[in-house]
Amino acid sequence: MMSRTVAVVGGGVIGLSIAWRASRAGWAVTLYDPDVGSGASWVAGGMLAPLSEGWPGEDELLAVGAASLDRWPDFGAELERTTGEVLFTSQSSMTVALDAADAADLRTVAEWLDGRGYHLDLLDRAQIRAAEPSLAPTIRLALLAAAEFAVDNRALVRALRAACTAAGVTFVAQAVTDPESLPADQVVLAAGTAAARLWPGLPVRPVKGEVLRLHHRPGVAPAPSQTIRASVHGRPVYLVPRGDGLVVGATQHESGDDTAVTVAGVRDLIADAQTLMPSIGEYELHETAAGLRPMSPDNLPILGRVTDRVVLAAGHGRNGILLTPLSADAVVAELSGTPLPAAQTCRPERFGTLVSTHE
Numbered sequence: 562m563m564s565r566t567v568a569v570v571g572g573g574v575i576g577l578s579i580a581w582r583a584s585r586a587g588w589a590v591t592l593y594d595p596d597v598g599s600g601a602s603w604v605a606g607g608m609l610a611p612l613s614e615g616w617p618g619e620d621e622l623l624a625v626g627a628a629s630l631d632r633w634p635d636f637g638a639e640l641e642r643t644t645g646e647v648l649f650t651s652q653s654s655m656t657v658a659l660d661a662a663d664a665a666d667l668r669t670v671a672e673w674l675d676g677r678g679y680h681l682d683l684l685d686r687a688q689i690r691a692a693e694p695s696l697a698p699t700i701r702l703a704l705l706a707a708a709e710f711a712v713d714n715r716a717l718v719r720a721l722r723a724a725c726t727a728a729g730v731t732f733v734a735q736a737v738t739d740p741e742s743l744p745a746d747q748v749v750l751a752a753g754t755a756a757a758r759l760w761p762g763l764p765v766r767p768v769k770g771e772v773l774r775l776h777h778r779p780g781v782a783p784a785p786s787q788t789i790r791a792s793v794h795g796r797p798v799y800l801v802p803r804g805d806g807l808v809v810g811a812t813q814h815e816s817g818d819d820t821a822v823t824v825a826g827v828r829d830l831i832a833d834a835q836t837l838m839p840s841i842g843e844y845e846l847h848e849t850a851a852g853l854r855p856m857s858p859d860n861l862p863i864l865g866r867v868t869d870r871v872v873l874a875a876g877h878g879r880n881g882i883l884l885t886p887l888s889a890d891a892v893v894a895e896l897s898g899t900p901l902p903a904a905q906t907c908r909p910e911r912f913g914t915l916v917s918t919h920e
């Protein structure tokens with residue numbers, strides 16, 4: 562029997578993972594992207610932190626993020642085994658408090674998570690110093706998420722690309738302007754912020770994030786062994802370990818499709834990172850970059866069918882790397898006609914007009 566065909570529009574980690582898994586499920590897959598893996602997937606930090614980034618009231622986001630985090634070990638291990646890439650870069654995350662208000666917030670999150678079955682430990686100053694000696698002594702409390710690991714986003718792009726090739730995915734280096742004209746039985750839109758242009762009415766907007774890549778230098782204090790997150794002067798900052806140093810992220814600006822790295826962005830990231838880790842000034846500033854997060858109005862991704870032929874995988878916002886395995890499972894389930902219960906809250910129907918516009 563001839564396999565059915567699917568066109569995937571977008572070659573970031575979401576489109577690549579869908580293409581890989583759909584191909585393995587028996588679909589003949591063509592992926593369209595003029596420059597695979599060059600967008601937000603390449604810029605990202607790779608921190609997976611659905612628990613410690615949670616906040617009371619955001620229960621659906623927590624459930625979706627935790628469902629994808631649960632899938633990550635098997636998903637990543639299979640990619641590592643089949644491609645030889647090393648994806649996992651650290652095992653846990655620590656959110657740290659610099660003042661009394663931050664400490665109160667950490668206790669609030671810990672209590673809320675506890676009520677939902679996730680117990681995270683609070684560490685005092687001595688425990689923080691013992692675990693991460695490079696952090697500033699002014700840090701007074703930390704929330705340790707032992708299962709929030711980080712992945713190397715660039716190794717992930719390479720691994721998914723190799724897995725797609727091995728699975729028989731056809732790559733077409735071409736921008737798509739009219740997804741419904743593509744010669745395929747089914748079309749999946751997984752084009753990050755460009756998806757809003759391809760599907761009018763899709764409520765996805767770009768939020769720029771600037772990110773630094775720092776390299777360790779001989780004689781300088783080693784980087785933390787786990788992801789460190791904090792708020793400094795009201796700005797979120799995180800340090801994500803890499804074999805050769807750290808990724809420092811990220812600013813947040815709503816400035817359309819602008820991906821310029823600004824002086825102020827770099828200045829703030831360095832200053833905030835140095836507040837957490839005083840020795841960071843000795844590191845090599847290896848790279849600066851900016852990407853566009855495809856944000857949805859409720860911060861949940863948009864996963865599901867909008868017409869008989871078109872399935873959306875959009876609006877992943879700050880969580881594209883985290884949500885990669887869940888998105889692939891959800892879209893492949895949708896293609897086969899059996900929507901995934903774990904992605905029920907992500908369905909496009911919650912934005913009523915999306916589903917009917919193109920029927």
Ligand code: GLY
Binds near residue numbers: 606770879
């Ligand atoms: N994933 C973290 C961020 O978007 O900054």
